[in-house]
Amino acid sequence: MRKVIIVEGKQDAAFVKVLAPDLEVREIEIQELGGLGKDNIKPLKIALNRVKNDALLNPVEKIGILLDLDPVDFNEESKLAFLNEALQEVFGVALTGVNDFQSIVELDTQVACHFISPNLDVLLKQIAAQPSPRADCLHSCLEAHTHAKQKEKDKAWPLYYMRWDVCEFEERENGSKYVNFTHTHTKGAWNLNAPVLEELKAFLALF
Incomplete structure (x- = not known):
């Protein structure tokens, strides 16, 4: 059933x-x-x-x-x-x-x-399986802006990571299709065996 x-x-x-x-x-x-x-x-x-x-x-x-x-x-x-x-x-x-x-x-x-x-956004950051220098850099800039709410900061990191550290240039041009969990999973972006x-x-x- x-x-x-x-x-x-x-x-x-x-x-x-x-x-x-x-x-x-x-x-x-x-x-x-x-x-x-x-x-x-x-x-x-x-x-x-x-x-x-x-x-x-x-x-x-x-x-x-x-x-x-x-x-x-x-x-x-x-x-x-x-x-x-x-x-x-x-x-x-x-x-x-x-x-x-x-x-x-x-x-x-x-x-x-x-x-x-x-x-979920923090969880995704915890299971990221690839280096994330661009996402970390962009996120540190966002962290410096104290007017941003914590939820907004949490949501930003996975998006930065998927777009700038995982996706290729051509994929970024079509973000709605490629900058998402389903596609980036196929590129080894996430460790689904994380404790x-x-x-x-x-x-x-x-x-």
Whole structure:
């Protein structure tokens, strides 16, 4: 029976698909939120309602929710409370911790969550497999500008790395096609055997 894992955006979806290449065999669908923030829980509620309505017609065995922890705004406890607000409104259930399933009797399914700490962008920097002199140089310049938010700084490094250290000149000319996780993975940009990925792999193995 099919499973659904909800992620925050396109890069998250691409990352999960590379990290778990057997998704189709395991009947796992990846669905994107398209935006989420401390003061914006609405996309999460919409995504959960979409899964709920779909599951009434096409049963779902398990539901996974994969979000950034974002320690600037949350700790694990407050992030879980943030998520539970949406889960209680849509499904009438609450999770007690990460990686632990909670039954949704109405749909005869289960739901669990996992938080990437601190966020996917920092995780990508940690698993970069090639030298990154250009990304490091550009990022140090950004770090010097104190008006930039930490989230903006975190997001910048992987983009710098993919564009300037991994992609060739011709590929940079078509950034929308080549400057992304899926393509740079084919060029050996990421170490998918890094120990820092073990907890995330364990979560995905639950589905």
